[in-house]
Amino acid sequence: MKILIIKPSSLGDVVQALPVLKCLRKKYPGARIDWLVNEELGDILLDNPYLNTVHLWDRAGWRKPRRFFGAVRKAAALVHKLRRTRYEFVFDLQGLFRSGLIAFLSGGRSVIGFAEAREMAPMFYSTKVAARAREMHSVERYILAVGAGLSDEKEFPIGISRDVEQRTEGLLLRMGYDATRPFVVLVPGGRWRTKRWPVENFASLAEMLARGEGAQVGLVGLSAERKVSGSIVSRSGWRAMDFSGKTTLRQLAWLMKKADAVVGNDSGPIHLAAAVGTPVVGLYGPTSPARTGPYGVQHTVVTSRLPCSPCFRRDCEISVACMREISVDIVYEACKRYIAAGKKPIAPS
Numbered sequence: 001m002k003i004l005i006i007k008p009s010s011l012g013d014v015v016q017a018l019p020v021l022k023c024l025r026k027k028y029p030g031a032r033i034d035w036l037v038n039e040e041l042g043d044i045l046l047d048n049p050y051l052n053t054v055h056l057w058d059r060a061g062w063r064k065p066r067r068f069f070g071a072v073r074k075a076a077a078l079v080h081k082l083r084r085t086r087y088e089f090v091f092d093l094q095g096l097f098r099s100g101l102i103a104f105l106s107g108g109r110s111v112i113g114f115a116e117a118r119e120m121a122p123m124f125y126s127t128k129v130a131a132r133a134r135e136m137h138s139v140e141r142y143i144l145a146v147g148a149g150l151s152d153e154k155e156f157p158i159g160i161s162r163d164v165e166q167r168t169e170g171l172l173l174r175m176g177y178d179a180t181r182p183f184v185v186l187v188p189g190g191r192w193r194t195k196r197w198p199v200e201n202f203a204s205l206a207e208m209l210a211r212g213e214g215a216q217v218g219l220v221g222l223s224a225e226r227k228v229s230g231s232i233v234s235r236s237g238w239r240a241m242d243f244s245g246k247t248t249l250r251q252l253a254w255l256m257k258k259a260d261a262v263v264g265n266d267s268g269p270i271h272l273a274a275a276v277g278t279p280v281v282g283l284y285g286p287t288s289p290a291r292t293g294p295y296g297v298q299h300t301v302v303t304s305r306l307p308c309s310p311c312f313r314r315d316c317e318i319s320v321a322c323m324r325e326i327s328v329d330i331v332y333e334a335c336k337r338y339i340a341a342g343k344k345p346i347a348p349s
Contacts, residue, residue: 001031002085006103007093007142008038008057010191011249011268014045015275016138016295017093018156021050023148034085036078036102044249044272047159055082057102082106092121093142100124114145134288139295154295156275158253168247168254175218175241177258182215182339185256185273186240187264188228189221192314194286195265197323199228203235204328205263205335210238212332213339218243218259220252220269261338263331265323270294279338281331285322286311300334302326 003024007017014037024033034053035045038060045054055078061071083106090108092099095117103111104124113121115128122128131141140150177183186206190196209215217238219229223245233240247255252269253276256262262273263281266289270280274294282294282301288310289301303309304325308318 001028001089002087003028003031003033004055004082004085004087004090004103004106004108005033005035005093006090006099006106008036008059008099009041009094011041011044012266012271012292013094013138014041015156015268015271016292017142018158018275019139019154020091020093020142020146020148021048021157022155023143023152024146025050026152027146027148034087036082041249044158044253046250047161048157049159050157079105091146092117092125093145095121097121112145114141134291137290137295138292158250158275160250160254160257164248164250165254168251171243171246171251172241172255172258175243176239177241178216182209182213182260183218183258184209184215184335184339185218185220185259185262185264186232187220187262187267187269187273188232189225189269190265190267192286194314194316194320194323195267196320197265197283197326199231200235201326201328201331202263203232205331206232206236206240207238208328208332209335210236210240213336215260215335215339216241218255220244220247220255260342261335263335266292274299281334281338283323283326283331285309285320285326286313286316288312300337302330302334 032052036055039056039058042054042056058071058074061067087108090103090106090111092103092113095114097119100121111125112127113125115130129145131144186202188202206217217240219242221244226244229242229244253272256273256278257276259278261279264270265283266287274280280294280299284303293301304322306322309322
């Protein structure tokens with residue numbers, strides 16, 4: 001039995017799809033299970049105990065004129081490799097035209113995807129699964145797509161090797177990390193402008209955590225988000241550790257595992273934190289926590305409860321009021337609860 005999962009992006013979506021691996025391994029114990037993912041996200045799937053092969057898709061190459069023809073050649077070689085493997089099942093968990101086309105071109109005997117997938121992707125499927133996006137969490141949609149039941153325990157396998165641990169611990173030490181003090185990680189970035197809590201709110205929270213709880217504050221994000229992190233540090237007037245652009249994805253996972261709590265916008269890193277078992281305080285405005293919230297009962301979701309939220313829009317005519325009105329005090333109180341509990345799980349508020 002040979003199985004291919006197509007879930008190229010984004011980080012949060014890939015992380016929330018991880019539970020399908022154990023489901024498939026349980027259903028097909030001797031199967032070869034492979035995953036196709038964008039090159040920049042491949043690290044999160046390395047050394048995974050349930051995966052055999054990680055296929056890397058050069059999505060970035062298609063967007064750069066100088067790399068376009070190289071990306072075409074790489075895509076053709078990858079499709080040829082997929083076809084030679086002769087997969088019995090190909091699951092398109094992305095649900096877009098390009099992912100559906102890749103699934104079809106893979107030559108899989110059975111191509112499976114969501115009936116309500118976008119961009120005409122269902123025309124490439126031999127089997128269409130009804131799992132409406134607006135009515136269930138993404139984790140559960142993915143599990144239904146691979147034919148598994150929702151009653152099983154959800155496992156988010158991430159292969160964090162000893163080498164990854166050691167390199168991350170070294171980075172922490174260089175940044176001045178103290179294992180005897182509480183550690184809270186902030187995630188101020190987000191692909192949509194409308195998802196981002198104001199920088200000044202993150203700065204106020206960082207200072208309150210440092211002064212009130214004696215907590216160490218770490219900031220994480222992409223290299224391109226260092227300007228945002230720097231603004232938070234300068235506004236808070238308090239020392240913080242800025243890890244933006246300094247970790248691989250699996251190093252980021254280990255960093256999240258060390259934290260007492262993670263506070264952030266609806267973005268990949270907060271889902272990574274939830275996957276490794278760290279309590280998350282998720283800040284939600286234009287998106288729905290019922291669909292893409294941090295998965296599990298140990299997390300806290302804070303919203304402004306405006307009638308226009310969630311709108312699922314990347315632009316806003318009222319200056320993203322839903323995010324601006326999320327109270328710093330409420331987020332701080334949620335963090336205090338997790339710091340007081342230490343590493344022990346506590347009941348949701």
